[in-house]
């Protein structure tokens with residue numbers, strides 16, 4: 632199996648680029664760094680090859696672990712917890728980005744084995760408070776809901792496939808569709824769409840888990856919510872997309888749900904931009920361990936780093 636060329640990397644040109652992969656000749660973005668003869672990156676940002684070989688960017692800038700105080704832990708529903716965590720101000724802005732997530736572990740653990748990737752639900756930028764939802768299921772997450780302090784490693788950005796599709800909407804009409812616990816990463820998407828003067832309509836699958844806190848926050852943003860389901864109320868969603876000149880859909884559920892929504896959207900118009908959450912297994916988040924690697928178009932893709940649009944991901948997934 633080949634490694635795909637020209638992958639878009641969520642870290643490319645940012646604070647944490649060039650990363651360890653570039654230094655080892657395994658950059659997912661730059662063909663020259665990988666030892667190929669021509670530049671195929673089609674990248675208009677900071678040249679990673681130049682940074683690495685001419686500016687000699689060493690050592691690798693790594694994300695730091697910081698000990699943070701948990702200021703509130705609340706069981707919102709059976710075994711679903713809201714954690715509010717005081718974070719350093721330098722993290723607040725980055726964590727407001729759509730797709731941002733953090734690694735968290737209990738304060739007594741030194742080993743990175745215990746890092747759990749957790750989606751950012753919301754950030755109070757003024758007071759530097761991070762809000763996350765934790766479902767304690769195993770050795771990594773169970774201790775988090777009883778900690779007074781947690782260790783956070785952040786920011787990571789590839790929590791969504793379709794970041795370009797989200798950020799490129801301006802003065803458009805957009806639909807956000809929520810299903811189950813994946814919805815925790817929808818708020819930052821909705822906020823970004825509103826910031827870019829888009830009109831946003833939210834649909835919630837009434838058959839899935841609903842979180843009151845998310846619905847309240849969406850209403851506080853002035854966004855209308857409609858309920859639907861995939862059995863006998865699908866037409867509500869179809870008619871809305873068909874009749875409102877929708878340019879972008881964010882389907883925020885698990886893969887089977889997102890595939891269903893994509894099919895429905897493509898039946899209306901294949902040009903509607905489409906994004907989904909990245910629900911793949913993530914272990915290191917740095918493109919090193921390989922736990923997140925999937926096969927797409929007969930190529931190996933590290934999904935913790937590689938950015939793609941939701942349609943491309945779902946259409947080519949084997």
Ligand code: FES
Pocket residue numbers: 912913914915916917918919920921922923924933934935936
């Ligand atoms: S999670 Fe380790 S390589 Fe992606």
